[in-house]
Amino acid sequence: MSMGAAPPAGTVEDVVARIERLPTSWWHVKTRIIVGVATFFDAFDALAIATVLPVIVPLWKLTPPQIGLLISAGFLGQLIGALLFGWIGERFGRMQAMIWSIATFAVMSFVCALAWDYNSLLAFRLIQGVGLGGEVPVAAVYISELTRARHRGRFVLLYELVFPIGLVGASLIGLWVVPTLGWQWMFYIGALPAILALFLRVLLPESPRWLAVRGRHAEAQAVLAMIERETEKSLGEKLPPPRPVVAAQDQRASLADLFGPIYLRRTLVVWVIWFSAYFVNYGLSIWLPTLYRTVFKLPLDVSLRYSLITQAVGLLGTLICALSIDYVGRRIWFALAFAAATASLGTLATHANPTAEQVLIYMTAAYLFVSTINIGVYLYTPELYPTRSRAIGVGTATAWLRLASMIGPTVVGYTVAAGLQSVFLLFAAVAAIAALITAAFAVETKGRVLEEVSP
Numbered sequence: 001m002s003m004g005a006a007p008p009a010g011t012v013e014d015v016v017a018r019i020e021r022l023p024t025s026w027w028h029v030k031t032r033i034i035v036g037v038a039t040f041f042d043a044f045d046a047l048a049i050a051t052v053l054p055v056i057v058p059l060w061k062l063t064p065p066q067i068g069l070l071i072s073a074g075f076l077g078q079l080i081g082a083l084l085f086g087w088i089g090e091r092f093g094r095m096q097a098m099i100w101s102i103a104t105f106a107v108m109s110f111v112c113a114l115a116w117d118y119n120s121l122l123a124f125r126l127i128q129g130v131g132l133g134g135e136v137p138v139a140a141v142y143i144s145e146l147t148r149a150r151h152r153g154r155f156v157l158l159y160e161l162v163f164p165i166g167l168v169g170a171s172l173i174g175l176w177v178v179p180t181l182g183w184q185w186m187f188y189i190g191a192l193p194a195i196l197a198l199f200l201r202v203l204l205p206e207s208p209r210w211l212a213v214r215g216r217h218a219e220a221q222a223v224l225a226m227i228e229r230e231t232e233k234s235l236g237e238k239l240p241p242p243r244p245v246v247a248a249q250d251q252r253a254s255l256a257d258l259f260g261p262i263y264l265r266r267t268l269v270v271w272v273i274w275f276s277a278y279f280v281n282y283g284l285s286i287w288l289p290t291l292y293r294t295v296f297k298l299p300l301d302v303s304l305r306y307s308l309i310t311q312a313v314g315l316l317g318t319l320i321c322a323l324s325i326d327y328v329g330r331r332i333w334f335a336l337a338f339a340a341a342t343a344s345l346g347t348l349a350t351h352a353n354p355t356a357e358q359v360l361i362y363m364t365a366a367y368l369f370v371s372t373i374n375i376g377v378y379l380y381t382p383e384l385y386p387t388r389s390r391a392i393g394v395g396t397a398t399a400w401l402r403l404a405s406m407i408g409p410t411v412v413g414y415t416v417a418a419g420l421q422s423v424f425l426l427f428a429a430v431a432a433i434a435a436l437i438t439a440a441f442a443v444e445t446k447g448r449v450l451e452e453v454s455p
Contacts, residue, residue, distance in 0.1 A: 007244065008217070009217065010211075010219070011220075014220075015208045015209055015212040015224060016209070017242035017244055018224050019147075020148045020149065020243075020449065021241075021243065022148060022228070025234040025235060027227055027231055031146065034203050034204055035098070037196055038098065038102045038196055039135065039159075039162045039163050041105075042105065042163070043166025043170065044167075044170045045132055045170075045187075046167075047166070047171065048186040048187060049071060049074060050071075050285070050289055051177075051186055052178060052186055053070075053071075054304070056121075056183060057293075060118050062118060065414060066118060067290060068410040068411075068414065071282075071410075073122050073125045074128065074129040075402045075406040075409075077129020077133060078129040078130070078402040078405070079133060079399050080129070081104075081134035081402075082133040082396070082398040082399045085100070085133070085134025085137070085395065086138070086391050086395015087391075089141065090388075090390075090391040094210055094391065095200065095205075095206050097134060097138040098139055099200050100134075102193050102194075102197040104127075104128070104130055105132045106196075107194055108124060109191040110188065110191035110194075111124050112124045112125060112187040113184040113185070113186075113187035113188050114184075133402055136163065136378070140378040142207055143155075144383070145207045145209040146207065148449075149447060149448055149449045150447065152379070153325045154325075154326050157321060157322035160322070160378050161315075161319060161322055161375065163374075164374075165315060167311050167314070168314075171312075178300075179300060205223040205226065208223045210387060211223065213388050257386060258389070258392075262455070263384070263454075266384045267384075267393075269441045269442050270380065270381050270442075271397060272434055272437050273373065273380075273438060274398060274400040275403065275404040276434030278401040279408045280341060280345070280430060281405075281408075282404070283409055283411060284363060285310065286409055288306070289304055291420075292306050292307070296356035296359075310363060311367075313364045313367065315371070317367075317368040318372055318375045322375070325379070326447070329446045330445055331443070334377075334438045334442065335438040335442070336435075337369040338369075338434045338435035339431075339432070340365075340369040342432040344369070345425075345427050345431060346425070348362035348363065349425040349428055351421065352419070359420070377397075382450075383450060384454060390454075
């Protein structure tokens with residue numbers, strides 16, 4: 001079809017052209033809020049274990065390897081969930097995947113509150129992790145597919161900010177809830193999104209990009225017509241006529257979308273980014289309250305407060321990233337952030353016996369930079385793959401997040417007895433390698449239409 005001809009309604013070309021002419025409206029903001037509620041609680045439930053560990057470690061007399069395994073069990077579930085719900089999102093739609101992943105992690109959060117010993121909580125966290133691992137990557141895909149190329153970074157990352165807000169929320173709420181009401185209440189609170197799962201299908205439509213790629217043109221047309229009506233109502237004026245943007249190819253998903261000549265380099269580089277950023281993030285941040293409590297013998301409230309400071313500074317970093325990454329670019333931002341984290345962790349590793357305050361300062365500085373990668377890669381990864389395989393591409397990439405998140409806490413658990421210096425040095429080395437690979441091989445995607453970046 002000629003680029004100058006009007007494409008049939010509901011086809012990929014029509015959907016892309018109509019999305020690209022849509023300014024950000026109240027409908028987009030509302031969608032970001034609704035999906036953001038689920039993502040907030042995904043983050044809240046992911047970090048809840050860090051706020052309850054300082055209580056259950058002495059209560060159940062857990063050893064460092066047991067603590068590491070308990071943390072890693074949730075991430076093993078998330079690895080399974082990322083792959084499972086990535087496939088469900090590709091096969092049955094983004095909404096179906098989000099609904100079932102939200103229901104899974106919310107219900108299992110309630111079940112975690114009923115755990116009676118170490119083994120029961122270990123099993124329940126594993127199952128809960130399946131839902132936690134599925135929601136965020138599919139939600140990131142969904143939000144990306146509703147967004148036009150211009151300022152896509154800002155729009156998507158302002159949504160993704162709810163994840164670090166959820167982390168801060170877990171630390172802040174845990175600071176009061178755990179000492180006052182007991183550790184079980186962190187999991188009771190984490191069960192609230194089960195209510196959202198019941199109504200999500202009514203509140204939001206399926207991704208029109210996914211519908212078009214699946215050949216469901218009438219449904220794609222109906223969804224876009226609804227979004228356009230809501231946008232015009234919000235703006236108080238008619239939208240301009242759509243202009244052809246891309247000539248999309250009608251192809252089926254295949255392994256070439258991850259490992260073919262166009263995508264192999266992207267896949268390998270983004271896997272390195274995911275693994276490295278979250279190896280550093282979860283390997284250290286989830287352990288921090290317990291390290292403050294057990295290694296430095298700080299009171300429970302001080303341990304949780306120190307952890308809250310780190311999370312709050314990380315949130316500030318993600319906000320700066322959201323407002324700036326469309327100007328700086330993905331590749332340069334990630335490389336510089338990895339390099340800065342390397343410097344902070346490397347400096348901390350030069351202290352043979354650091355104080356709690358030194359750990360707080362340097363870890364918070366490292367987390368400031370790493371957290372921007374943690375949020376930015378959720379923007380970057382959906383940009384690297386075509387709609388026909390975007391969910392499975394993001395799900396596979398986030399599986400490396402889960403693998404790193406399992407390995408990181410376990411590494412800390414087994415090496416902390418030998419001293420913190422070697423732990424910080426290891427994490428600095430991982431960040432340094434990631435900085436070099438990202439700077440040399442990452443593909444820049446800022447300001448480009450998704451179908452142009454990934455044919």
